[in-house]
Amino acid sequence: MPKTVCIVGAGPSGLVAAKSLLHDVPPGTFDVTIFDAQSRTGGLWPSKKDDNDGLIHPLMVANQSRHTVQFSDLTWPDDSPELPRAWQIGRYLDRYLETYCKDAKLKLGTRVEKTEASESGWKVWTRSSDGVDEKHVFDLLLVASGYFGKPAIPSCLPENPEIPIVHSSRYRDLKGLLGKTNQKGSKILVVGGQMSGVEIAGTIATHLSSAVNSPGTSPIENSDTYSVHHIIQQPVWVVPLFLSPKPSSSAPPFLPLDMGSYNMANRLQPLINTQGHISEDAAKRLHSLYQVTLGTDQSNYSSALAITPQDTHKPPFLAVSDTYMDFVRSGLIKVSRGKLESLQGQKATISPSGDKITDIAAVVLATGFEASSSISFLPPAAQDAISLSSSDLTNTVALGFHGTYHPSINNLGFVGFYRSPYWGVMEMQARFVTAIWAAGGRYSPSLPQSIKEALGKDTSIERTIGLRTDPRASQFPMGDYLWLMQEFGTALGLNRLEKGNTLNMDILTPARYPSKSASKEQQAETAKSLKQTETTAWAGLTAGKFVARAVFRSLLGEWKLERQLISKLPSHPSGHFSGTAKFLLRRGTRDGREAEFDRLGPDGDPGLEYLYVEEGDFKANNGLTFRATRRYIWRYNEANDKLSVWFAKTDDQKRADYLFHQIDFEVPEYDLNKESDNARGWFAKSGHMCIDDYYDVKYEFHFQAVNLKDWRLGYTVKGPQKDYTIDGVYTRV
Structure with missing residues (x-):
């Protein structure tokens, strides 16, 4: 009899988990059911340009290239953009579902309300969108419900604000934020200075610039009177979507930013983890690398964004935007250092300076998400076991072997429940959980020796809990993609495929770690994916592409x-x-x-x-x-x-x-x-x-x-x- 598996979440993590359970082990090993509260698959990623109900703008450009935003055995169409938009990623996931997950039972519009663990399995209570309650019983429970539970809202905001306040995940356009008719105020305040803050400030500034400079009628009245005011707590390095492996040249070649970041030729082998705790020496090296990469300390854009010598001993923070820095230089975006202390009427106060920002028309909160609500369906004992923290937005849960399990709960697994969910790591997590369950559990004598050794050396739980109080914690505690892929590859006994003919680049993509049980069709997809990456790298390095x-x-x-x-x-x-x-x-x-x-x-x-x-x-x-x-x-x-x-x-x-x-x-x-x-x-x-x-x-x-x-x-x-x-x-x- 196959083991029954309940997967909570039909986003990338849930789909790759289903694929692994269905294809990486002998057929009939697992019987898979996927629940998702949304009416569509894809999780964060919509598959239509006009799907505005999710947490991501369908037209948002991904900050990773298609060579990273993919799984090992399904390529993007050759004519796809190097950096796809959100709705195109949703289409990719639709293809992935059709290719690999058709044998899973898919229950959309069905929210998992509660679960209860027992020695033999899990009881799962669900509620459909039309109010039908059901109880199910499964042998295994896999959590793929995502890191983005609900928006984190600062407590300093008024209960009944006089001006519009929206979370960055809900911003779509100027008209939706400001309304068609002219209203009081001329400043759009963006609160939050990390990835989403820089991205949304650049997006709003782009919309304002377009409203002013496009032919025809503007979507809002008096569009030329508005500007963006951005509050950040510390300066961040803002990198564009394409970087150069030769920044010293006046005629540098360009590649998508992740190709350089995931170039193993720049790292000593075997890899050691560069994320988590960042020492002062490591911080200085990283700041120096970013300054060379960008050719500036950012003081030529704004003193508020300058990375000064006093900043370089602190762990660096990065954000990605093609437009933000030059809009700051032009004055359309104005930057203030500090923290939002209060908002009264149209006036914001920043601490510790006490500076005031007046004449505010609307507020956009780029304050991130708290992930604890994504697993509120777990029983209290399980939440205690995984050290669930609603206050720590980065290290929300403490899980073993890089976010995949907890040793006290044998029939519970996790995929994608961490920040920086690069797709290759999600796929590796899914394979790891699948391998353990297929062997009969972590204590089964049939568990592969490589996994036993990996579990014996693992300190992920202690490390996660320690980072919660570490003042030198990195921006993304699990952000070393190359090291994580190496760790999972070693544990799973997967051999990394040799690099293609890409000069001095050794670019890691999910296709470099194909499944041992890959079919001929999957192998063909992997080969095509590797060829696409090689072709892109050659074109950028030798032919002036980009x-x-x-x-x-x-x-x-x-x-x-x-x-x-x-x-x-x-x-x-x-x-x-x-x-x-x-x-x-x-x-x-x-x-x-x-x-x-x-x-x-x-x-x-x-x-x-x-x-x-x-x-x-x-x-x-x-x-x-x-x-x-x-x-x-x-x-x-x-x-x-x-x-x-x-x-x-x-x-x-x-x-x-x-x-x-x-x-x-x-x-x-x-x-x-x-x-x-x-x-x-x-x-x-x-x-x-x-x-x-x-x-x-x-x-x-x-x-x-x-x-x-x-x-x-x-x-x-x-x-x-x-x-x-x-x-x-x-x-x-």
Whole structure:
């Protein structure tokens, strides 16, 4: 008779647990039932662009690439973006369910209300969305209900606020936050300075920028009067979604940020855990690494975000955003250091400074989640055994062998119940629990020797409890992905597949640890996944892929522009232009590319674009001076990794008219193994025939690590009535 298993949660953790129980052991070993309170699978991840009922905005871009946000035996489609959006991750999970979990009994819209343990198994009480109560009996209980139980709300907030207050997980757009009609206040206050705080502040600023700079009617009135005010308790390193393995170069290559983070070539073997307790020496090394990676201590953006020498002895904190830092530089986001002490009416008080923020229109709380409610269905004895803590949002439960079990409860397992739930680790956790249960339990004589040894050495419970009072605890106590994968691989006796041909990169992905029992179809998926990672790495390291995206991201904000014009015709005077160029971010528009939008269909992603506004004074060599302005639309197409520049319409200068030119980058010759190579920046070129005039366009982009330091744009124009050259230099204001 198969052992019956109750899985609570149908998100990534629950689905990979079901797959492991059904496919990693002989058929018929387990009979699996999955309960989820939601009406769909996917957990946090919606599978539709308009599904706004969950805890994640369906259009949110993942901060890990598709090479990490996947399981070992199901690849992403080749045309998927490197960094998928939330709804696309939900679609991936739909495919995973259909491929591997069809033999599980799936009970959606059914909440597990209570459980009761016995020597022989578990009694489970459920309630359906239409109010039907049922009692079930299972041999085994697996908790995959997630770390995001309910939003953590500060106690300092008023019971009946005068202004809207929402948790960051519920923010969707400006209209939903502020309403259509104008209301009092002009500042959107974001509270919370870690991952979600930086992300949501950047998102709201992007929405505000788009509302102001897009053609047509704004979704809110007086959108140009709003700004974002962000309260942080300490500075964090803010990294963009694409980083460079060669930050010393003026023409650095780029890869998705996790490819560098999960490069085992940068670590000594065998790996040792780098997370948990962070010593002062380790903190200084990490701060130094981040500063080299970003090319800045962040003081050039804001003194509130600067990582000073006094900060470098503390454990570092990271956040991810493509837009946050440059919106801070531009002033659309203003940063205050401290803690929200109180909110009265439209006024917030920050401690310990006592500073006031007035004229607040709305508050967005990026204060995280408390996970204890996710397992409130466990009996009190079980909650006591796992040392459940509702006050410690990071180390909520104390579980054995990296979050998988507790030694006092033999028939209870956990998958994905920790922060930083990288999918490879979830899959390993599921395999570990499956292997123990398939062997008959932790004390069974048939338990594999490698697992016995791993359990004998394990100190996860003591370590977790110790970190609760450790002032030097890391941001993510279980955040060393490479080490965790090594630990599980050793315990499970899984051999890591050799790396592909990716130069000096040894990128760890879930596909590097395939299941021993993988079918031919699964093996084919694993091979395809490894090939996708290899192809992406090669394209980034040797072919200039993602440079256009890095340039596009780094253009955001204001630049000082000095341009020299030399004309060979007396009808067009030579002279010098001095002024500014602003790249104003907004949601992608249809203008000029209607056919492309139609091909995208309802699931298409218009991406982002810039309204380019140039203003200044042109002083001709003949002494004449006049005010000059130009407008263009700059676009990045993720599908073909191309930047393009479009003319703006003369009668509506927020709208694109027709294509000016597409920018083609030239790949420099450099040695990735050399320490420094600053001979040149990224060169790019283009050409465009405008009626009778030909524009020969040349660019040169100089990076300082991941950010543009300065760049040049020059072109020669020849035609029946034009013969001139332009050379412009852009430097940061």
